[in-house]
Amino acid sequence: MSVKQISVFLENKKGRLAEVAKTLSHEKINIRALSLADTADFGVLRIIVDNPDRSLTVLKTHGFVAQVTEVIAVEVEDRPGGLSRILEVLDQDNVNVEYMYAYVEKSRENAIVICRIDDRERALQILEKNGIATLSAEALKAL
Amino acid sequence: MYWDRDIETMERSALQRLQCERLAATLERAARAPYYRRLLEKTGVADVREPGDISRLPFTTKAELRNEFPYGFLAVPLTDVVRLHSSSGTTGNPTVIYHTKADIIAWQDLVARCMYMAGMRSSDVFQNIMGYGLFTGGLGFHYGAEKLGAMTIPVGPGNSKRQIWFMREFKTTAMHILPSYAMRLATHVKEMGLDPRTDLSVRMAFVGAEPHTEETRRRIEETWNIRAFNSYGLSEMCGPGVAFECPEQSGMHIWEDSFLAEIVEPDTGAPVPDGECGELVLTTLTRTGTPLLRYRTRDLTRIIPGPCPCGRTHRRIDRIRGRSDDMMIINGVNIFPLQVEQTLMRIPGIGSNYLIEIHEENFMDRLHVSVEMAADSFQGTLSQLEGLQSRVLAALRDETGVTPVVKLLEAGSLPAAEGKAVRVVDRRAQSGKGC
Structure with missing residues (x-):
């Protein structure tokens, strides 16, 4: 998404x-x-x-x-190594992150980062396969 | 004191007779060029008894030189041509001037006459800090200095360290330099811990190719402890050697044995009396390859009335006060705003609004071009913007020969073009302000 x-x-x-x-x-x-x-x-x-x-x-x-x-909103576990794991997963499959920045969120367990990736569809598949959640526009709006 | 006493101090009446003879010969030669042949067939060859009769002929402008590219103004068989000089840029046709062997010899003699008049001798060491190549400033002075007999260092422009090295090693006594670069080079000399007034042997400079004020000349003289002489020329005539200052430093003697000078009102073309400012119009009197009749230089100046104490009878023109067209002179390089516009409009992603500004930074002119990007071409990335910026810079550099400072603007930031938009702003303190 x-x-x-x-x-x-x-x-x-x-x-x-x-x-x-x-x-x-x-x-x-x-x-x-x-x-x-x-x-x-x-x-x-x-x-x-x-x-x-x-x-x-x-x-x-x-x-x-x-x-x-179009960018991807990825859920990141709010603990040491949370972001690192996501980047590793993408890197393993040679998916390059053009840029990313943090999404401001209060009182949630997980953090959210916004990623701009050229090959967005493939990145989404990889993230899904590795059990990393991404948020839809609606989900983001509802936060 | 004179390079060519007979010519330089010729009685006015004799000089005018000489002009008449040469004008008649010029008209005959010009009629061999396709453009003038057509023109003179239409208007009839004017009966020239005195130089004033020339006003019956129409003017020649840069536009005709361009339209008749490449050979419309060529008056001799191409086999007689030994060199061409041409304007730079690819926007529209360049203006090309063809020189025969006789033209080159006459030109170098004129430049030698200028340098000798200012006080250069064969014992001088001459450093030519001007661009060689299609630009006439470098080669014009080079041949003139060799003709005069001075050791010539053809170093060309730029690389201040090397300039100073040559000056020290070979005890340069005379230099040919852009006025703006003369000031900047002096600061480099000082940065090297040297005093340009005492640690170098330079005693005189020829400055030209860009309009400058009397104050700038005095500053150059003061900074270097030298005498600086103003040089006037344009590539359509020959280049440098058209008019030059004598030791009186009070106006430039225009060599009337070689050029017929008129000053006209730029809008009407009507002659203006001596002493009043107008546009300089020149007719070549000796040139064989590309004779030009009543060429509109677009340079604004005046004839300084009265004789010169130096004894030369050739009349003097004042320093150039500006242009009657929109040509910009950036560090001696001639650029038309249209060249910038056409270059910008060829680049995808660029909007149609732009602004050209000329600044003076560290004694050098700097061309600033601000251009709006087309609103719908933005792709959201910084790299796209950077790429666009460097493409604009490279395209303008290729077209004009000058490296500009390019600024990308949001669409709509510049005032919308209503009627005739102001697209060029000259922010230099000493820019020519016209008559």
């Missing part, structure tokens, strides 16, 4: 990130997880929101360069 991530192109310009947050907040859209990758000149903001389709429309109408990327 994959979930939708919103990627936003940001110039390295003062206040640009704040504007994204403000735009979404006006629409009562909640940011559940976020990561920012940047170079000296620009950055890419990646967010998981409770309503990705509406977020995309809202951001685009406000002039942001944004698009949807």
